[in-house]
Amino acid sequence: MLGRPPETGPLDIPDGELLRLCVFIDRSVVEVFANDIQCLTLRAYPAQSDSTGVSVFSRGSDAILKSLNCWQMRSVWPELKDREGT
Helix, strand or coil, X not given: CCCCCCCCCCCCCCCCCCCCEEEEEECCEEEEEEXXXXXXXXXXXXXXXXXXXXXXXXXXXXXXXCCCCCCCCCCCCHHHHHHCXX
C-alpha cells in the first residue's frame, strides 16, 4: 500500500541557512513549523495498526540531519491515560 502524497508549502531560506523543523504529532494531527516562518497542519488517520513510525527525507537536494529530539506526550484526557505511548 502506498502512502499518501506529501503535504507541501513554500519555504524560501537563504543558501547555507539551517532548516529547523518542529514537528508535533498528536494522534490524528500533524503540525510542522519550519524556521518560525512556515506552518503546515494536516489530519492523518493511519489505517494500519503498526503506523507508529516517522521518516525524514530530502527532495530536490541533499540534506544532512544534524540532530533529532523526540519526546513522548502524555494525554490530557484521563480516559486515554492507558493508551499513552501507543
